[in-house]
Amino acid sequence: MRKGYKIALFLLIAIPLFILTGCGSSTTDSTTGSVPEKAHLSTQLDxxxxxxxxxxxxxxxxxxxVLEMSSGQQIEFQLLNKANAIIYTYSANKLFIQEKQEKKLQPREEWKIxxxxxxxxxxxxxxxxxLVVWSTAEGLNEQKEEVAYELLKSPGKLVVQTQEVTFTGLVDPHSIEVKNLDGGIEVMQLSEVAMPQFENLEEGTQLxxxxxxxxxxxxxxxxxxxx
Incomplete structure (x- = not known):
């Protein structure tokens, strides 16, 4: 009888322990957090x-x-000419704080820069x-906006002109010789942006x-x- 009593007592103790362990596992699984809704951001250039x-x-x-920037630079923009060559880059002549920056936008809130x-x-x-403009914020730096931009003439501002010529050779690293449509020979100066375009250019190329x-x-x- 004593042996049977010990077996019964063991079963009475073991069964509640098994039930408690099962409940604990179920509770852990049910408290797993849900994935938060991802914010959707739009950009606009005016x-x-x-x-x-x-x-x-x-x-x-x-x-x-939450917008996160790797530095104090909030935006970048470039100005391209008709040949899609970059004429101006906003960040080229600037220094920015080299610390991560953060900008929070509440639902439906706008940030106008x-x-x-x-x-x-x-x-x-x-x-x-x-004109091409984009945000430097993580996830937005490929979301670029562009628009045709007319830079008007103003006092002291130079006007871009076009001319068809035939390249006849380099005079020096900063100037070239060309033949115009009337057959006349001209010497033209090269801006820093234009210099690389003539490094391996063949004589006789029409431009x-x-x-x-x-x-x-x-x-x-x-x-x-x-x-």
């Missing part, structure tokens, strides 16, 4: 009649969005360009050049093949 512009980031979702184009592009010749004229000299800004 240009006003006077040539100024702004870049807007909007949180389109019902949850808070002025571009200050009149000041930024003061040294760029007047002409027709493409469309974009240039500005200053103090009686033509300064080439860029080139593209003549059709």
């Amino acid at each position: 240009i006003t009649a006077d040539g100024e512009g702004s870049f807007t980031i909007k949180n389109e979702s019902p949850v808070e969005a 002025p571009l200050n184009l009149a000041e930024e592009l003061a040294g760029v010749p007047a002409g027709s360009y493409t 469309i050049i974009e240039y500005v004229e200053e103090n009686g000299q033509k300064f080439i800004q860029t080139t593209y093949p003549a059709e």
